[in-house]
Amino acid sequence: MLLTLNFIFRRKWKNASLVFVYTLIVFLLASVIFFAHAIKREASIILEGAPEIVLQKVVAGRHDLMPVSYISKISSIAGIDSVRGRLWGYYFDRNFGANYTLMAPEEYEHGDGNIVIGAGVSRVSVASEDNLFPLVTYDGNVIPMNVQKLLSSESELVSADLILMSEADFRRVSGVPQGYVTDLAVRVSNSTEIPTIARKITKLLPDTRPITRNEILRTYDAVFNWRAGIALLILSGAVVSFMIFAWDKATGLSAEEKKEIGVLKATGWETSDVILLKFWEGTVLSLSAFLAGVVLAYIHVFWGLSVFLAPVLKGWSVLYPEFRLVPFIDAYQIAALFFLTVIPYISATIIPAWRAANTDPDAVMRG
Amino acid sequence: MSEARFRAVVVFFIVNGLLFIMMFIHAAYQRNAARPRLAVKMEMVRTLGLTDLSLFTEARYTRHPSMTDLNTPFQDYPMSLEHFPSGALVLPPPHLVDRGLD
Structure with missing residues (x-):
């Protein structure tokens, strides 16, 4: 081991820059893996509370307003606990260029003229409790609403852009007429019956489209799947740079390194000894980079609010939630990272050393 | 190879190894501590009937x-x-x- 360290320190600046680049690649890969896994897990936990079935009305292939009369048509289906209309929609704030989600909860305790806003809305519009918040109605009138309460910043991941208001206010702003809702939330007590109930609903109401909770959950699996754009974009960059880096190592040793191996062979070292030396050299360098990269990625994602990944997620959004992810990390992710970064590197260092060690020492030293 | 350099490398590995182990301990502690926060979010999703995360608000x-x-x-x-x-x-x-x- 002492000898291995000796070899590493003989080319300390070259090896230091190598460890720096290697650490950066591990850091990028680990950040994406940690972030994607943590947000998928958090989404799957939080969205467990989502309606078992959301029913949309489809007219001419597009989502349309749902008549309230449809509630009574499906309420009698066996297995359905409750059906309620959801009133929600979007609102574009021209002053700040931000999109909000308007919603009228079934039970709203703050009364007409009062709104409850998410932390993201408050941040963008600089509105706080007891401030006036003007909203432009569908017919062009401006109505001043009073900010009654702010939603907790801890719930930003689901509520950053929410504006909650009474049903009357929602209809006044959005223009959704009485007798219509945006869609229906169907509650089912036995989750195994959900697909059957969804089929029964579409048979009864062919102009509707059910979206089950399982499908909602799978959506977020797909969004943060490794094949999805976000992960793929960053992963592919890191993997390609790692491949170039490993390829450079695998395609040959420097003249100095070859000479070193020649001297070792000439002084009586076996090929296996040279390979062992190179194995330990690769192990020390790659483990240093791996440990440092993984720890830095953990700090970045779970303490540093993913500052390097956030711009990718934000896109052109003016309003973006500020959230701290729960560190859902496990041995599987670490093992995947290890096999993706450490093993290829060690293999890439051993192969050229084995080739050099197998040739005649005199020929190796002469280059 | 001086003794000091060898010691520096050993210390580097020990510190990194400890940080690596502490990362798992910290993660387990944070997961436990986050339970009430997750419950608040889950309750909000349940009562309001929300279906999505407000991650991409641009469209x-x-x-x-x-x-x-x-x-x-x-x-x-x-x-x-x-x-x-x-x-x-x-x-x-x-x-x-x-x-x-x-």
């Missing part, structure tokens, strides 16, 4: 990816180009891809 079909249909990304006509960055990053929900055009 309506990226704000609620699970509620979209395959026509929406094209907005009003099929040749209308996708121009929101997150619209290019977010895959269509699996239930749309599995079912085909909805």
